[in-house]
Amino acid sequence: MRAEPQRTLMPEEATTASVADDDIPLPEFMRMVGAVTVLVGMLIFVELGYRWLVKPANTLLPLQLIEAWVWTFLSNIFWPGSAELVYHSSGVPTQVNLIHSSFYGGFIPLYVSDECAGIHEIVFLGAMMLLTPGLSMRDKTRHLLIAAGIILALNMGRLIVLYPLAIQGCVEAPGQWGCDAPLWRFHEFILRNGFLIALVVGWSFWFRVSGGQKAVAGFWNRLPAFRGISMTTLSGGDLMNGASGRTTWRIPTMVMGAALVVWMFSIFSSQSFAEVQALGDGCGDDYTTRCTNLIKKAQDSAGRVIRGVLIGFVMMVAPLIRLCVEWADEDE
Secondary structure (H helix, E strand, O other), rough: OOOOOOOOOHHHHHHHHHHHHOOOOOOHHHHHHHHHHHEEEEEHHHHHHHHHHHOOOOOOHHHHHHHHHHHHHHHHOOOOEEEEEEEEOOOOOOOEEEEEEOOHHHHHEEOHHHHHHHHHHHHHHHHHHHHOOOOOOOHHHHHHHHHHHHHHHHHHHHHHOOOHHHHHHOOOOOOOOOOOOOHHHHHHHHHHHHHHHHHHHHHHHHHHHOOHHHHHHHHHHHHHHHEEEHHHHHHHHHHHHOOOOOOOOOHHHHHHHHHHHHHHHHHHHOOHHHHHHHHHHOOOOOOOOOHHHHHHHHHHHHHHHHHHHHHHHHHHHHEEEEEEEEEHHHHO
């Protein structure tokens, strides 16, 4: 038989072959998939955790009260006599009535709920920023404080423009039911899409200006050297002597957590809390409107106490734990 001559690779083919050898090794690829999965899982955990924490009505009551007051104050500066702050059916002054002669009934009642406070957006954006690898925690925290201020300002602007939007519809059909439709359309759009767009744009802008692309690229290059996360428990002496590094935030956090737990227990042992629970228990299986409201009020009251105690204990315990990321190249 005649032997086939050996074929020499052309330069283009040799380049292609060398590129094929540069494919990501399977272990490194699995590390990348695992890292992305952990990041996405953490974001989902933060979202579900936040929704559970604010499930009882008025969980963020101090912020709701401040926002309702500031909204009323600014609205009356721009349009004198345009708003009044009144008590909501829940028993707290978180209802803002927009007032104009063209509105149906003369006013539009609006309730400042937990979702209106803007904290949901701050928490989710904060999670996206803090979970972005490669950047220092100090820079992330400082940037998050700036972003929180911007979000709160945008949220307040959203509330203030509701008044002219309502007038826009009602001056054309004064006194008619539903004339304030422009207000509700804008509100629903922001609630469903607006803040999501703001979060994506805001995080993308921050990622660009903070050098996130370079930092993340460095993180992916270093990822094969990742060996795990170790956890150590700090003693009281470590906290007081500064053996844990930057301990400035640890002791104040523990003090605030202890104060929160004491506050929740004082609410739990108060007469008003016992009366609310007794009224809810007294309704039994009665599903009238009055009893439904009483049962809901009792459940919300108990839920806020439970969540407050849980957050307080987490604030007391978390500073005692120090997490360290271990890299193989640091051991060499």
